[in-house]
Amino acid sequence: MHPNNGSLHPWRFRIVIGMLALCSLAVCWRIVELHVLDEGFLKNQGDKRSVRxxxxxxxxxxxxxxxxxxxxxxxxxxxxxxxxxxxxxxxxxxxxxxxxxxxxxxxxxxxxxxxxxxxxxxxxxxxxxxxxxxxxxxxxxxxxxxxxxxxxxxxxxxxxxxxxxxxxxxxxxxxxxxxxxxxxxxxxxxxxxxxxxxxxxxxxxxxxxxxxxxxxxxLSIDLRLQYLAHRQLREALQEFEARAGSIVMIDVRTGEVLAMANHPSYNPNNRANLQPDAMRNRALIDVFEPGSTVKPISMSAALATGRWSPRDQVNVYPGTLQIGRYTIRDVSRAPGGVLDLTGILLKSSNVGMSKVAFDVGGPALYETMHAVGFGQYTGLGFPGERVGNLPSFREWRQAETAALSYGYGLSVTTVQLAQAYAILANNGRKVPMSLLRLNEQPAAQQVMPEQVARTIQGMLQEVVEGTGGTHRARVPGYHVGGKSGTARKTASGSRGYQQDAYRSLFAGFAPGSNPRLAIAVVIDEPSKGGYYGGLVAAPVFSGLMSNALRLLNITPDNLNELQQVELPSPERPEGRG
Known part of the structure; x- marks a missing residue:
């Protein structure tokens, strides 16, 4: 009879029992670990697969x-x-x-x-x-x-x-x-x-x-005025077959931009065939030489010296002025070869403006133009806004002084030009410009003597309403002040100017007795029917200003100009049923 295997090899039996016990302990420990110690981890892993x-x-x-x-x-x-x-x-x-x-x-x-x-x-x-x-x-x-x-x-x-x-x-x-x-x-x-x-x-x-x-x-803009500006600009571009254009309207008292229109434009709701050139806000991004629209600013520098008055006369004969190899020319001849300061603005005499500027000096011109916002940001905070260029020389030669006085050698945006005329219209007070609606009247800074600004207002009113003035800028029932400009376009990539390429400009304000609105109009490269600012841009100003003044219920200040219209008789015409 053989003995029991377990008794023959007791150590093997004990090893098996021990291993089974260890496995049982390991399983028990893992159960405790998963359900007690690592409960948070497991719940989190479960949630990751179900909770979102x-x-x-x-x-x-x-x-x-x-x-x-x-x-x-x-x-x-x-x-x-x-x-x-x-x-x-x-x-x-x-x-x-x-x-x-x-x-x-x-x-x-x-x-x-x-x-x-x-x-x-x-x-x-x-x-x-x-x-x-x-x-x-x-x-x-x-x-x-x-x-x-x-x-x-x-x-x-x-x-x-x-x-x-x-x-x-x-x-x-x-x-x-x-x-x-x-x-x-x-x-x-x-x-x-x-x-x-x-x-x-x-x-x-x-x-x-x-x-x-x-x-x-x-925003500060009035959608009604925005529609009017858009329409006026579009019609002008179609009539004169111009390349582009921009309009800016400013509330003189608050500095709020009431309208800002550009052409060409685009539909933001459907940009499938959008051209990058059409996206540019030209009123804030495109810079240009402002031409004769700067002359009122230069004239204000002369009046501020106290040495000049509107009736002081300047000899502009024979309509040209030679400065070394540089010849300054007038477009229109002055009767008798003599103009007063108002006549210089009315006739837009480059020669007359240059002679006044020689007396005033380049530094005074620079300071006045800088004071009205040229060469600096408007503070609107619009992405990509250009500051333009207002040159300052260590030594001002006659050529630089003359060119600056009648709007060449510097560059501005349409918004800057509108702001400058708003300052003139606001009696020399500069208020911060805004693209957002304001609930309070902003604080103003006197950047030009009040009497000088008022005098310029009267001179600019004569420029529009006087004999030989820019009649296309008139607004029935209102006194209007403003100045046209025609500037040659610079050639890109080279020095000098392009042949037969111009910008037509007009900037002004109304009503003349108590200005409320200032508008600047820029038409780029008109190619049909003329290119002078008084011919192309002035009617755009007149149409927009006329509609805006009536839309905003601004009281007329020139009712004597309106013709009395006789109403038809209330009697029924013969032959009508």
């Missing part, structure tokens, strides 16, 4: 004009996306899905196959809610939607250069949208949901944080 945080979209702030008319609004849309790893398994559903998305089936199939290993692709962004819901109603596996917002611009091309636009993610790209992007953009919220492994919603758990919409922004 879904963003709650926040709409961008609204941009309005000064009267609350919308210029930029955000409308709800649906963005359709897909998980290709799921959708690739259902090719039988592709035709109807492509049809609802408005996509060619072959293009849709090719794109889906190219991204078959990905878990996210956009199928179509920013769909009209009704169209997006029609796609989701198909219930195609692997197709999902996201609520978003799309920017819409009710004024279209009328205010495009000023308002700007956003990209597909509602980030500001141009204009006010870019300048005030942080103010306008909203803060998305967050919602906690439960999803299965296929991404399908099981339960909406809670709102973690609410969406915060962006802040609204009220």
């Amino acid at each position: 945080h879904v963003p709650i979209p926040a709409h961008r702030g609204q941009i309005t004009d000064r009267n609350g008319e919308p210029l930029a609004v955000s409308t709800p849309v649906l963005t359709i996306w897909a998980n290709p790893t799921q959708l690739i398994k259902h090719p039988d559903r592709w035709p109807e899905l492509a049809r609802e998305l408005g996509t060619d089936l072959a293009t849709f199939s090719e794109r889906l196959k190219a991204n078959a290993d990905k878990e996210f692709i956009y199928l179509r962004r920013r769909m009209v809610p009704a169209d997006g819901e029609a796609v989701m109603a198909l219930r195609v596996p692997g197709v999902y939607s996201i609520e978003e917002y799309r920017r819409f611009y009710p004024a279209g091309e009328v205010a495009a250069h000023l308002v700007g636009f956003t990209n597909v993610d509602e980030k500001g790209q141009e204009g006010i949208e870019l300048a005030y992007d942080h103010w306008l953009e909203g803060v998305p919220g967050k919602r906690q949901v439960l999803q299965d492994r296929r991404g399908r919603l099981i339960k909406d758990v809670q709102v973690v944080s609410n969406a915060r919409p962006g802040n609204d922004l009220a």
Whole structure:
């Protein structure tokens, strides 16, 4: 009889029992570790596979004009996306899905196959809610939607250069949208949901944080005046077959920009065929030599010396002035070869202005032009604004002094030119310019003697209303002051000027007795019917100013000019039933 194996090898039995005991202890320890010590880790890992945080979209702030008319609004849309790893398994559903998305089936199939290993692709962004819901109603596996917002611009091309636009993610790209992007953009919220492994919603758990919409922004422009400026400028470009143009209207007392129009323009709601040249806000970005529109500023420097008065005379005969190899010429001859200071502005005499400037001196001209805003930023904060150029010489020679006095050798923007005339119209007081609606009257700085500014106002009124003046700038029922200008265009890439290429300009203010509005008009390269500022730009000023004064209910100050119209008899004409 053989003995028991266990008794023959007791150590083997004990080893097996010990190993089984250790395994049992290890399993027990792992159970305790998973359910007690690492409970948080496991719960977190489980949540990562089921709990999701879904963003709650926040709409961008609204941009309005000064009267609350919308210029930029955000409308709800649906963005359709897909998980290709799921959708690739259902090719039988592709035709109807492509049809609802408005996509060619072959293009849709090719794109889906190219991204078959990905878990996210956009199928179509920013769909009209009704169209997006029609796609989701198909219930195609692997197709999902996201609520978003799309920017819409009710004024279209009328205010495009000023308002700007956003990209597909509602980030500001141009204009006010870019300048005030942080103010306008909203803060998305967050919602906690439960999803299965296929991404399908099981339960909406809670709102973690609410969406915060962006802040609204009220601009200084009046959309009614903006439409008028846009129309006047477009008609002028068509009539004179000009290349481009810009208009700026300023409230003289507050410095608010009431209208800013440019051509060519573009539709911010449809930028499929947008040309980069059409996007430029020329009123703030394009710089040019202002020509004779600067003469009133130069004349104010002369009056400020106390040595000159409006009736002082200057001999401009024979209409030319030689300075070394440089010849200054007048376009129109002065009767008798003599002009007073008002006559120099009325006849736009370069020779007369140059002789006055020689007495005043280049430094005085520079200081006066700098005081009215030339050569410096306007403070509007618009992206890409140009400062222009106001030269200052260590030694002022006669040629530089003369050229500066009648608007050559420096460069300005349309906004700077409008601001300079607003200062003249505001009795020499400069107020900060603004593209935002102001609720309080801003503090003004006296940058020009008040009496000098008032004298210039009267001289500019004579320039428009006097014999031989710029009659095309007149506004029926109102006294108007202003000055035209015609400047040759510089040749790009070389020194000198282009042949037969001009800018036509006019800047002025009204009503003459108590100025409220200042307007600057720039027409670039008119090619038909003339190019002088008094012929091309002055009628644009007149049309816009006339409509603006009446629209804003500004009291007429020149009713004597209006003809009395006899009303027809109330009797019924014969032969009519």
